[in-house]
Amino acid sequence: MNFDYERNTRKFYQNDATAQRYHQMFVSSKGWRNLPSRVVARKERRAIETLLAQVPHRTALDMPAGTGKLAGIFATLGTQVVASDISASMLKVAEAEYAGIGYDRVSFRVADASDLGDFGNKAFDVAVCLRLMHRVPTSLRRTMLGELAHVASHAIVSFGIENGFHAMRRSVRASVFGGSNDSLCFCSMAEARAELEPMFEIARHVWIAPALSQEVIFLLKPKPQPAGDAA
């Protein structure tokens, strides 16, 4: 597959069937093929819970909220949440997820992560950005990171990290099970740091499930930016 951000990220999730399929991948207890997704989702939640515990917060922006994977965590913490995503279809499932657990300190907003200007400077104590950056090309990723740094006092952001082990794992998986062996917008750890460091202090990073997933989550504190710098 030739990766195309517009087609494979921005528009890809904008229909109800895809949103339902995405959600089922990590909530349905049926099917061994979804087992890795369920394991990774459980570990992601645990990591986010741990990192949120290190950030004193009352308000959070979950961008992209997807189908509401983090609802239970925010409900446990009593966080006031804005669940935002470019896909109204994904947010519809997220809304049902929050309603299902009876948590109402949440509002839903369709928005583009590359333009968060409407939220205002430091509108949130923390912004969580899970599983988006590995599907976004570097230049746009920088814009999105700048927006997150602008709207929140802390950020928790995941990247997809490429290395020899994971390139081989993907190739073996694709030849055994079929499906895609696409490298999406993965980058090396050094590249991820180089993108983050102009805007953030990196407080810590956590590998989610190193044998199963390329995902690394960073806990970030925005650096003060020179006046007029939109980075």
Ligand SMILES: C[S@@+](CC[C@H](N)C(=O)[O-])C[C@H]1O[C@@H](n2cnc3c(N)ncnc32)[C@H](O)[C@@H]1O
């Ligand atoms: C892989 S899902 C991750 C969702 C959620 N964070 C999770 O971990 O389940 C990627 C999400 O990014 C959203 N998305 C894609 N491009 C976006 C953009 N430019 N602004 C906001 N959300 C976007 C998609 O609609 C989709 O819900």
